[in-house]
Amino acid sequence: MGLPDDWPVQIEESASHEDGGRFTIRLHVSTGVLSAEQLGVLRDVARQYGQGYVHLTARQGIELPGVSLRDLSAVQASLAHAGLSTGSAGSRVRNVVACTGGDKCQHAFLDGPALGHSLDMLLGGEDLPTQVKVAVASCPNSCTAPQMADIGFVGTVEPVLDRALCNGCGACTAACDERALTMRRGLPRRDPQRCHYCGACVVSCPTRALRAGRVGYMVYVGGRVGRRPQMGHVLARFVPEDEAPDLAGRILGFLRDYGEPRERLYPLIRRVGLDLLRARVHSRPLHRTPIREA
Ligand code: SF4
Ligand code: SF4
Protein backbone atom coordinates (compact mmCIF):
# COMPACT_ATOMS: atom_id res chain seq x y z
CA MET A 1 0.00 0.00 0.00
CA GLY A 2 1.45 3.36 -0.93
CA LEU A 3 0.77 6.74 0.56
CA PRO A 4 -0.49 9.74 -1.37
CA ASP A 5 2.24 12.12 -2.56
CA ASP A 6 0.69 15.01 -0.69
CA TRP A 7 0.58 13.15 2.61
CA PRO A 8 1.11 15.81 5.29
CA VAL A 9 3.90 14.09 7.20
CA GLN A 10 6.95 12.16 6.15
CA ILE A 11 6.45 8.56 6.98
CA GLU A 12 8.01 5.52 5.52
CA GLU A 13 6.43 2.20 4.88
CA SER A 14 7.99 -0.55 6.92
CA ALA A 15 10.04 -3.15 5.11
CA SER A 16 7.76 -6.01 6.14
CA HIS A 17 4.49 -4.58 5.15
CA GLU A 18 2.31 -7.62 5.43
CA ASP A 19 1.46 -6.78 9.01
CA GLY A 20 -1.67 -4.81 8.31
CA GLY A 21 -0.58 -1.39 7.14
CA ARG A 22 1.86 -0.37 9.81
CA PHE A 23 4.48 2.24 9.20
CA THR A 24 7.75 3.53 10.49
CA ILE A 25 7.50 7.16 11.47
CA ARG A 26 10.66 9.18 11.26
CA LEU A 27 11.05 11.94 13.79
CA HIS A 28 12.76 15.22 13.28
CA VAL A 29 15.49 15.41 15.92
CA SER A 30 17.62 18.51 15.71
CA THR A 31 21.32 17.56 16.15
CA GLY A 32 20.34 14.35 17.91
CA VAL A 33 19.36 16.04 21.16
CA LEU A 34 16.29 14.98 23.15
CA SER A 35 15.33 15.92 26.69
CA ALA A 36 14.62 13.30 29.33
CA GLU A 37 10.95 14.33 29.17
CA GLN A 38 10.86 13.79 25.41
CA LEU A 39 12.46 10.39 25.84
CA GLY A 40 9.73 9.53 28.33
CA VAL A 41 7.03 10.52 25.85
CA LEU A 42 8.73 8.49 23.13
CA ARG A 43 8.81 5.47 25.42
CA ASP A 44 5.08 5.82 26.09
CA VAL A 45 4.23 6.34 22.42
CA ALA A 46 6.35 3.37 21.36
CA ARG A 47 4.60 1.18 23.92
CA GLN A 48 1.08 2.39 23.16
CA TYR A 49 1.18 2.78 19.39
CA GLY A 50 4.36 1.11 18.15
CA GLN A 51 6.24 -2.09 18.89
CA GLY A 52 7.80 -1.03 22.17
CA TYR A 53 11.09 0.22 20.81
CA VAL A 54 12.63 2.97 18.68
CA HIS A 55 15.41 2.82 16.13
CA LEU A 56 18.31 5.31 16.24
CA THR A 57 19.36 6.20 12.71
CA ALA A 58 22.92 6.74 11.52
CA ARG A 59 22.19 10.47 11.25
CA GLN A 60 21.12 11.07 14.84
CA GLY A 61 17.44 10.65 14.03
CA ILE A 62 14.82 8.42 15.59
CA GLU A 63 12.37 6.10 13.91
CA LEU A 64 9.26 4.72 15.51
CA PRO A 65 8.39 1.42 13.83
CA GLY A 66 5.08 -0.38 13.70
CA VAL A 67 2.58 2.49 13.96
CA SER A 68 -0.83 1.94 12.44
CA LEU A 69 -2.01 4.55 10.00
CA ARG A 70 -5.22 5.04 11.98
CA ASP A 71 -3.13 6.04 15.06
CA LEU A 72 -1.06 8.58 13.18
CA SER A 73 -2.97 11.64 14.41
CA ALA A 74 -2.83 10.48 18.02
CA VAL A 75 0.90 9.81 17.72
CA GLN A 76 1.52 13.21 16.18
CA ALA A 77 -0.48 14.90 18.91
CA SER A 78 1.47 13.13 21.67
CA LEU A 79 4.78 13.96 20.01
CA ALA A 80 3.80 17.58 19.39
CA HIS A 81 2.85 17.96 23.03
CA ALA A 82 6.46 17.07 23.89
CA GLY A 83 7.86 19.44 21.26
CA LEU A 84 8.63 16.64 18.81
CA SER A 85 7.62 16.48 15.19
CA THR A 86 7.57 13.92 12.43
CA GLY A 87 9.54 14.57 9.28
CA SER A 88 13.16 14.62 8.13
CA ALA A 89 12.53 12.89 4.85
CA GLY A 90 11.88 13.94 1.28
CA SER A 91 13.38 16.78 -0.76
CA ARG A 92 14.51 19.19 1.91
CA VAL A 93 17.26 19.68 4.47
CA ARG A 94 17.19 16.55 6.62
CA ASN A 95 18.02 16.32 10.32
CA VAL A 96 21.14 18.43 10.79
CA VAL A 97 23.70 16.31 12.60
CA ALA A 98 26.27 17.79 14.96
CA CYS A 99 28.97 16.47 17.25
CA THR A 100 28.75 16.89 21.00
CA GLY A 101 31.48 19.55 20.71
CA GLY A 102 30.94 22.92 22.33
CA ASP A 103 31.72 22.72 26.03
CA LYS A 104 31.27 18.92 26.06
CA CYS A 105 34.49 17.99 24.30
CA GLN A 106 38.05 19.03 25.04
CA HIS A 107 38.91 19.24 21.34
CA ALA A 108 36.28 21.84 20.45
CA PHE A 109 37.23 25.43 19.70
CA LEU A 110 33.80 26.13 18.24
CA ASP A 111 30.27 25.38 19.33
CA GLY A 112 29.24 22.93 16.61
CA PRO A 113 26.01 21.86 18.35
CA ALA A 114 24.87 25.48 18.50
CA LEU A 115 25.62 25.99 14.80
CA GLY A 116 23.89 22.71 13.95
CA HIS A 117 20.79 23.75 15.83
CA SER A 118 20.76 27.17 14.12
CA LEU A 119 21.09 25.53 10.73
CA ASP A 120 18.32 23.13 11.56
CA MET A 121 16.00 25.95 12.59
CA LEU A 122 16.88 28.21 9.66
CA LEU A 123 17.13 25.77 6.77
CA GLY A 124 14.75 22.96 7.60
CA GLY A 125 11.30 22.57 6.12
CA GLU A 126 11.86 24.33 2.80
CA ASP A 127 11.07 22.36 -0.35
CA LEU A 128 14.16 21.80 -2.51
CA PRO A 129 14.89 19.88 -5.71
CA THR A 130 16.43 17.09 -3.66
CA GLN A 131 17.42 15.99 -0.17
CA VAL A 132 20.27 17.86 1.51
CA LYS A 133 22.28 16.41 4.35
CA VAL A 134 24.13 18.82 6.60
CA ALA A 135 26.72 17.84 9.20
CA VAL A 136 28.70 19.90 11.70
CA ALA A 137 31.83 18.95 13.64
CA SER A 138 33.46 21.29 16.12
CA CYS A 139 37.00 20.18 15.25
CA PRO A 140 38.94 18.35 12.52
CA ASN A 141 38.41 15.01 14.27
CA SER A 142 35.18 15.20 12.28
CA CYS A 143 33.12 12.82 14.39
CA THR A 144 30.02 13.52 12.26
CA ALA A 145 31.87 13.08 8.92
CA PRO A 146 31.03 16.52 7.46
CA GLN A 147 33.29 15.76 4.50
CA MET A 148 30.72 13.15 3.42
CA ALA A 149 27.68 15.43 3.68
CA ASP A 150 26.07 17.60 1.01
CA ILE A 151 27.10 20.56 3.16
CA GLY A 152 29.64 20.00 5.92
CA PHE A 153 31.19 22.29 8.52
CA VAL A 154 34.44 21.46 10.33
CA GLY A 155 35.63 23.71 13.13
CA THR A 156 39.21 24.87 12.62
CA VAL A 157 41.72 27.11 14.34
CA GLU A 158 44.91 28.58 12.94
CA PRO A 159 47.80 28.66 15.41
CA VAL A 160 49.78 31.91 15.51
CA LEU A 161 53.16 32.19 17.23
CA ASP A 162 54.31 35.09 19.39
CA ARG A 163 58.05 34.51 19.26
CA ALA A 164 58.75 36.75 22.23
CA LEU A 165 56.75 34.44 24.53
CA CYS A 166 58.20 31.14 23.29
CA ASN A 167 60.66 29.40 25.63
CA GLY A 168 61.47 26.61 23.17
CA CYS A 169 60.05 23.83 25.38
CA GLY A 170 58.76 21.82 22.41
CA ALA A 171 55.45 20.89 24.07
CA CYS A 172 53.57 22.02 20.96
CA THR A 173 55.51 19.66 18.69
CA ALA A 174 54.74 16.75 21.00
CA ALA A 175 51.04 17.68 20.94
CA CYS A 176 50.80 17.71 17.16
CA ASP A 177 49.64 14.31 15.87
CA GLU A 178 50.16 15.44 12.29
CA ARG A 179 53.87 16.16 12.78
CA ALA A 180 53.19 19.56 11.34
CA LEU A 181 55.46 21.29 13.86
CA THR A 182 59.22 21.00 14.08
CA MET A 183 61.62 22.95 16.26
CA ARG A 184 64.16 25.06 14.40
CA ARG A 185 66.53 27.40 16.17
CA GLY A 186 64.46 27.11 19.33
CA LEU A 187 61.14 28.01 17.71
CA PRO A 188 58.32 25.84 16.32
CA ARG A 189 57.81 25.96 12.57
CA ARG A 190 54.49 24.84 11.12
CA ASP A 191 54.10 23.01 7.83
CA PRO A 192 50.74 24.26 6.45
CA GLN A 193 50.50 21.22 4.17
CA ARG A 194 50.41 18.92 7.18
CA CYS A 195 48.45 21.11 9.56
CA HIS A 196 44.80 20.16 10.11
CA TYR A 197 44.07 23.28 12.14
CA CYS A 198 43.00 21.36 15.22
CA GLY A 199 44.48 23.77 17.77
CA ALA A 200 46.05 21.06 19.93
CA CYS A 201 49.35 22.94 19.87
CA VAL A 202 47.62 26.10 21.10
CA VAL A 203 46.16 24.24 24.05
CA SER A 204 49.49 22.61 24.88
CA CYS A 205 51.57 25.77 25.00
CA PRO A 206 52.44 26.67 28.61
CA THR A 207 53.39 30.28 27.87
CA ARG A 208 50.59 31.20 25.45
CA ALA A 209 53.19 31.86 22.81
CA LEU A 210 50.89 29.93 20.48
CA ARG A 211 47.44 31.43 20.31
CA ALA A 212 44.35 30.98 18.19
CA GLY A 213 44.48 33.19 15.12
CA ARG A 214 41.66 32.68 12.66
CA VAL A 215 38.90 30.52 14.09
CA GLY A 216 36.06 29.35 11.89
CA TYR A 217 34.59 26.57 9.81
CA MET A 218 36.08 24.74 6.89
CA VAL A 219 33.07 24.26 4.61
CA TYR A 220 32.67 21.21 2.38
CA VAL A 221 30.11 20.75 -0.38
CA GLY A 222 29.03 17.78 -2.43
CA GLY A 223 30.03 14.93 -0.18
CA ARG A 224 27.88 11.85 0.11
CA VAL A 225 27.77 8.29 1.37
CA GLY A 226 25.79 5.38 -0.02
CA ARG A 227 26.50 3.37 -3.13
CA ARG A 228 28.96 5.85 -4.55
CA PRO A 229 30.62 7.54 -1.58
CA GLN A 230 32.28 10.82 -2.34
CA MET A 231 34.38 13.31 -0.42
CA GLY A 232 33.09 16.85 -0.61
CA HIS A 233 35.01 19.79 -2.11
CA VAL A 234 36.41 22.51 0.13
CA LEU A 235 34.32 25.60 -0.58
CA ALA A 236 35.56 28.02 2.08
CA ARG A 237 37.93 28.21 5.03
CA PHE A 238 37.66 29.90 8.40
CA VAL A 239 34.07 30.95 7.92
CA PRO A 240 33.03 32.70 11.15
CA GLU A 241 30.38 30.99 13.22
CA ASP A 242 27.81 33.73 12.67
CA GLU A 243 28.28 33.70 8.90
CA ALA A 244 28.00 29.95 8.44
CA PRO A 245 24.16 29.87 8.21
CA ASP A 246 24.28 32.57 5.55
CA LEU A 247 26.74 30.54 3.50
CA ALA A 248 24.58 27.42 3.84
CA GLY A 249 21.58 29.46 2.66
CA ARG A 250 23.49 30.54 -0.44
CA ILE A 251 24.45 26.97 -1.25
CA LEU A 252 20.78 26.02 -1.04
CA GLY A 253 19.99 28.98 -3.31
CA PHE A 254 22.46 27.59 -5.83
CA LEU A 255 20.81 24.19 -5.59
CA ARG A 256 17.37 25.72 -6.13
CA ASP A 257 18.54 27.74 -9.15
CA TYR A 258 20.60 25.12 -10.96
CA GLY A 259 19.59 21.74 -9.61
CA GLU A 260 17.36 19.38 -11.53
CA PRO A 261 14.77 17.33 -9.67
CA ARG A 262 16.44 14.78 -7.39
CA GLU A 263 19.92 15.95 -8.39
CA ARG A 264 22.15 15.96 -5.33
CA LEU A 265 24.86 18.57 -4.89
CA TYR A 266 27.69 16.25 -5.95
CA PRO A 267 26.38 15.52 -9.47
CA LEU A 268 25.18 19.13 -9.77
CA ILE A 269 28.69 20.41 -9.03
CA ARG A 270 30.13 17.90 -11.48
CA ARG A 271 27.66 19.07 -14.14
CA VAL A 272 27.95 22.85 -13.79
CA GLY A 273 31.34 23.17 -12.11
CA LEU A 274 32.61 24.13 -8.68
CA ASP A 275 33.66 27.54 -10.01
CA LEU A 276 30.05 28.49 -10.66
CA LEU A 277 29.10 27.55 -7.11
CA ARG A 278 32.08 29.53 -5.78
CA ALA A 279 31.10 32.53 -7.89
CA ARG A 280 27.54 32.35 -6.64
CA VAL A 281 28.30 32.08 -2.94
CA HIS A 282 31.17 34.55 -2.97
CA SER A 283 29.51 37.10 -5.26
CA ARG A 284 29.00 39.47 -2.35
CA PRO A 285 30.59 39.72 1.07
CA LEU A 286 29.47 37.14 3.57
CA HIS A 287 27.81 39.31 6.11
CA ARG A 288 24.41 38.79 7.60
CA THR A 289 22.44 38.58 4.38
CA PRO A 290 19.03 36.87 4.43
CA ILE A 291 19.17 33.10 4.59
CA ARG A 292 16.53 32.45 2.00
CA GLU A 293 17.11 34.04 -1.37
CA ALA A 294 14.12 34.70 -3.60
S1 SF4 B 1 34.35 16.51 16.21
FE1 SF4 B 1 35.92 17.16 17.66
S2 SF4 B 1 34.87 18.53 19.08
FE2 SF4 B 1 33.32 17.32 18.03
S3 SF4 B 1 32.98 15.54 19.38
FE3 SF4 B 1 34.48 14.97 17.83
S4 SF4 B 1 36.43 15.33 18.83
FE4 SF4 B 1 34.92 16.48 19.99
S1 SF4 C 1 46.86 23.11 14.62
FE1 SF4 C 1 46.91 20.89 15.01
S2 SF4 C 1 47.76 20.02 13.17
FE2 SF4 C 1 48.21 22.20 13.09
S3 SF4 C 1 50.23 22.43 13.97
FE3 SF4 C 1 48.78 22.69 15.65
S4 SF4 C 1 48.53 20.65 16.55
FE4 SF4 C 1 49.49 20.40 14.54
Ligand code: SF4
Ligand atom coordinates in the same frame (compact mmCIF):
# COMPACT_ATOMS: atom_id res chain seq x y z
S1 SF4 D 1 54.79 25.00 23.46
FE1 SF4 D 1 54.78 27.22 23.37
S2 SF4 D 1 56.58 27.84 24.50
FE2 SF4 D 1 56.84 25.66 24.03
S3 SF4 D 1 57.95 25.64 22.08
FE3 SF4 D 1 55.80 25.58 21.56
S4 SF4 D 1 55.25 27.73 21.25
FE4 SF4 D 1 57.18 27.71 22.36
